[in-house]
Amino acid sequence: DMTFEINREVIVKKVIMVTTNETISKVSLNMYIAIRLRDIRKSKGLTQSKVALQMGCNPTNIVRIEKGEKQPRLETLIRILKVLDSTFEDILPKDITDIYARISTEIDKRKNKER
Numbered sequence: 001d002m003t004f005e006i007n008r009e010v011i012v013k014k015v016i017m018v019t020t021n022e023t024i025s026k027v028s029l030n031m032y033i034a035i036r037l038r039d040i041r042k043s044k045g046l047t048q049s050k051v052a053l054q055m056g057c058n059p060t061n062i063v064r065i066e067k068g069e070k071q072p073r074l075e076t077l078i079r080i081l082k083v084l085d086s087t088f089e090d091i092l093p094k095d096i097t098d099i100y101a102r103i104s105t106e107i108d109k110r111k112n113k114e115r
Contacts, residue, residue, distance in 0.1 A: 040084050040086050
């Protein structure tokens, strides 16, 4: 059984930084995390199906999490990060502008796909 270590101090500081800024909503943070999970998965050359298979879950769950339609429970997020060989620090924003830049880019991509 692998131990999943979390640098709690860093995570707590980043969560406080994000939640104390009234202009950042919970939805924005969830969407940011969804985008980061997708980007990390793609950079590792993994499909959503492969991640789901390694986790023992339905691929639809991974699709919905990556689209920001479903907020994963902490246990699920830890399992995804293990499969991706990543950490919480990899998916948390560096600062507030990082959140807006990522989400803005994602919205533009989605609009272009709809055209």
